[in-house]
Amino acid sequence: MLIVQLSDLHLHEYPPTLTPAHCITLIESEISRLQRRREPLCVVVCGDLSYQGNPLIYDIARGFLVSLRERLGNRATLILCPGNHDCDENAPAGSEFAAFTSSASVLGQYAWFGNAIRVATRTAHGVDFVVANSTFHNDHLYGKVDTTQLEEHLIESARRRNRTVLILHHHLLPREARGRSAVWNADDVYRLVLEHEVPLILHGHIHEDAPRIANWRRGALIGAASLFSLGAENGFNIVRFGRSGARRLWVYRYNHLERRFDRKSVFVRPWR
Numbered sequence: 400m401l402i403v404q405l406s407d408l409h410l411h412e413y414p415p416t417l418t419p420a421h422c423i424t425l426i427e428s429e430i431s432r433l434q435r436r437r438e439p440l441c442v443v444v445c446g447d448l449s450y451q452g453n454p455l456i457y458d459i460a461r462g463f464l465v466s467l468r469e470r471l472g473n474r475a476t477l478i479l480c481p482g483n484h485d486c487d488e489n490a491p492a493g494s495e496f497a498a499f500t501s502s503a504s505v506l507g508q509y510a511w512f513g514n515a516i517r518v519a520t521r522t523a524h525g526v527d528f529v530v531a532n533s534t535f536h537n538d539h540l541y542g543k544v545d546t547t548q549l550e551e552h553l554i555e556s557a558r559r560r561n562r563t564v565l566i567l568h569h570h571l572l573p574r575e576a577r578g579r580s581a582v583w584n585a586d587d588v589y590r591l592v593l594e595h596e597v598p599l600i601l602h603g604h605i606h607e608d609a610p611r612i613a614n615w616r617r618g619a620l621i622g623a624a625s626l627f628s629l630g631a632e633n634g635f636n637i638v639r640f641g642r643s644g645a646r647r648l649w650v651y652r653y654n655h656l657e658r659r660f661d662r663k664s665v666f667v668r669p670w671r
């Protein structure tokens with residue numbers, strides 16, 4: 400399976416050299432180049448689709464995702480995860496994101512979150528995408544995961560004998576520049592990841608120039624850059640996910656002079 404990891408769309412503004420339409424064309428051509436015959440395709444958006452919960456920006460994000468979906472056709476499964484910018488602190492946790500994903504049903508599969516649903520699983524091609532809402536506590540300053548619900552979903556995934564990909568918005572490794580914004584209870588999340596042998600974690604929020612990759616014996620953690628934010632390097636990742644987990648990673652960074660994405664290939668787990 401090819402997993403396209405997008406994050407932090409923040410489409411309230413974008414670089415003039417990287418319009419949404421141009422970006423979709425480039426992403427689609429990279430997928431066409433990498434995708435093997437009959438290889439399943441999944442596009443994951445790791446949160447911050449909107450900006451400060453603004454409904455108008457949700458409309459722009461919806462337009463981007465609909466266009467991407469039209470370009471990819473039925474071959475792609477789309478999984479959406481909420482970020483801190485997708486929730487209004489004055490509204491019930493996740494309500495804007497829930498409304499967005501509900502009204503965007505044309506997009507196909509999505510992660511829906513109500514007040515009580517903090518972890519959701521979407522299954523595609525034998526892979527359980529377990530999406531944890533790390534913003535459910537309604538404080539945009541840090542991430543937190545409901546580990547009770549996460550454990551229930553991981554147990555259920557193991558019972559089905561599916562492979563599991565954990566998706567969340569906030570990062571699990573602290574970044575000095577981002578202060579206390581990492582997942583507050585990351586130690587509990589890691590304990591569950593190791594116990595249940597989750598082979599891949601995808602996250603966003605960091606907006607950082609360098610790819611953030613951590614490997615351990617049985618898995619990998621991969622952070623994505625912001626796709627459109629001004630002032631940051633813009634990029635995305637593509638992961639080849641097989642029976643033993645993530646095997647290859649292609650990291651893309653936008654070259655504004657050449658108006659194309661530069662690509663770097665990384666072996667995620669060379670010992671396998």
Ligand SMILES: [Fe+2]
Binds near residue numbers: 484606
């Ligand atoms: Fe963000």
Ligand SMILES: [Fe+2]
Binds near residue numbers: 447482484568603
């Ligand atoms: Fe964020």
